[in-house]
Amino acid sequence: MLALERTDPELYALIRKEERYQRDSVRLIPSENYASQAVLDASGSVLQNKYSEGYPGRRYYEGQRYIDRIESLAVSRAQALFGAEHANVQPYSGTPANFAVYCALLQPGDTILSLALPHGGHLSHGADVSMTGRFWRPVRYGVDPATGRIDMDAVREIARRERPKLIVAGGTAYPRRFDFHGFGEVAREVGALFLADISHIAGLVAGGVHESPLPHADVVMTTTHKTLRGPRGAMLLCRQGLAEAIDKAVFPGLQGGPHNHTTAAIAVALQEAAAPEFAAYARQIVANAAALAEALTARGFDLVSGGTDNHLLLIDLTRKGVIGKRAARALDRAGIVCNFNTIPDDPRKPWSPSGIRLGTPAVTSRGMREAEMVRIAGWIDQVVAAPDDEEAGRRIAHEVREFCRAFPAPGLLTGDTVAVG
Numbered sequence: 001m002l003a004l005e006r007t008d009p010e011l012y013a014l015i016r017k018e019e020r021y022q023r024d025s026v027r028l029i030p031s032e033n034y035a036s037q038a039v040l041d042a043s044g045s046v047l048q049n050k051y052s053e054g055y056p057g058r059r060y061y062e063g064q065r066y067i068d069r070i071e072s073l074a075v076s077r078a079q080a081l082f083g084a085e086h087a088n089v090q091p092y093s094g095t096p097a098n099f100a101v102y103c104a105l106l107q108p109g110d111t112i113l114s115l116a117l118p119h120g121g122h123l124s125h126g127a128d129v130s131m132t133g134r135f136w137r138p139v140r141y142g143v144d145p146a147t148g149r150i151d152m153d154a155v156r157e158i159a160r161r162e163r164p165k166l167i168v169a170g171g172t173a174y175p176r177r178f179d180f181h182g183f184g185e186v187a188r189e190v191g192a193l194f195l196a197d198i199s200h201i202a203g204l205v206a207g208g209v210h211e212s213p214l215p216h217a218d219v220v221m222t223t224t225h226k227t228l229r230g231p232r233g234a235m236l237l238c239r240q241g242l243a244e245a246i247d248k249a250v251f252p253g254l255q256g257g258p259h260n261h262t263t264a265a266i267a268v269a270l271q272e273a274a275a276p277e278f279a280a281y282a283r284q285i286v287a288n289a290a291a292l293a294e295a296l297t298a299r300g301f302d303l304v305s306g307g308t309d310n311h312l313l314l315i316d317l318t319r320k321g322v323i324g325k326r327a328a329r330a331l332d333r334a335g336i337v338c339n340f341n342t343i344p345d346d347p348r349k350p351w352s353p354s355g356i357r358l359g360t361p362a363v364t365s366r367g368m369r370e371a372e373m374v375r376i377a378g379w380i381d382q383v384v385a386a387p388d389d390e391e392a393g394r395r396i397a398h399e400v401r402e403f404c405r406a407f408p409a410p411g412l413l414t415g416d417t418v419a420v421g
């Protein structure tokens with residue numbers, strides 16, 4: 001980034017500071033990861049200079065000889081990795097991709113059945129504050145208060161009563177497996193279409209540690225930047241029969257020119273995700289989450305649903321006597337980055353809920369394993385026990401920085417040669 005350093009030293013210094021922050025802290029936000037240098041190279045490339053409205057072979061601009069090949073490569077890699085008949089790699093991100101699905105498959109006012117936001121669902125599944133909740137009629141299923149898990153009998157009952165046009169399975173704070181087979185059966189029984197939103201778990205599906213929704217779902221949406229470890233973007237996978245409607249909804253329905261640099265970076269990430277090392281990475285994400293869950297449980301933390309099957313943990317801090325926001329802020333000061341989160345049926349408000357959410361995709365990308373999760377659990381325990389102890393926070397931040405040195409993160413400069421303005 002020599003040119004940037006010369007032309008805009010102020011901005012360059014901020015990027016370098018962010019890079020050092022990403023290097024020196026334990027990043028436990030489950031939707032985040034470290035993309036590889038190869039992904040970063042593609043996404044910072046000259047491909048961003050090109051306009052290519054349309055799809056390979058059917059563009060509205062000339063000069064697509066290489067762009068068509070790049071997008072076709074991304075599409076064929078997506079089809080191969082997930083076993084999909086059709087792939088659209090153009091959505092700018094997950095929220096517009098879901099919007100495109102609703103535009104393709106529904107009429108305004110049609111009913112969408114999805115996981116309730118405070119139970120771990122996503123805003124783009126029909127939340128009140130989202131336009132998706134304005135243009136369509138959302139109805140919700142939740143998790144069973146006793147088990148913290150989705151009860152498929154309850155989902156079936158709601159579906160029979162509400163007759164949704166679309167059922168969505170997927171979420172951002174659900175630490176258990178989604179029964180995609182079960183959702184497919186319910187959808188068929190009530191004559192609904194089935195959208196599986198695997199944004200959080202796409203890397204686990206690609207790595208073979210979570211059931212694939214593909215045989216069961218009509219459409220699959222995933223972001224590309226979470227466990228899949230690609231650039232910020234999204235993909236839609238579907239049967240051939242829905243391909244035209246999906247493609248038309250993305251472009252020209254909702255978007256203009258595709259972000260070709262992102263398309264290329266998605267192609268790179270998909271190739272990385274097809275390698276045997278990626279399956280080992282996906283297994284280790286889950287093993288690390290289980291180890292973190294066990295170590296925190298042993299230290300008296302309450303995990304929603306009692307544990308995890310995937311890459312994330314949702315912790316109810318009520319018994320610890322600390323609210324989520326205070327814990328998350330204190331953890332950040334101590335070099336451990338996570339987010340405050342609502343727990344199912346949270347008695348507190350969404351902007352200051354009772355829990356925190358932790359995930360292992362990023363730390364696993366740095367090569368951390370079970371032993372490191374135990375160490376991290378120890379720090380979390382110390383911080384949550386005394387969130388206002390700034391002296392302890394500084395000491396832990398120092399320990400975390402030293403600890404992180406042994407685990408270089410993909411795509412980041414490693415040494416202390418990083419210039420910080």
Ligand SMILES: *Cc1c(COP(=O)(O)O)cnc(C)c1O
Binds near residue numbers: 122172197200
């Ligand atoms: C992250 C996420 C999205 C939205 O992704 P953005 O790229 O942030 O718009 C949609 N659905 C689920 C389940 C997600 O986890």
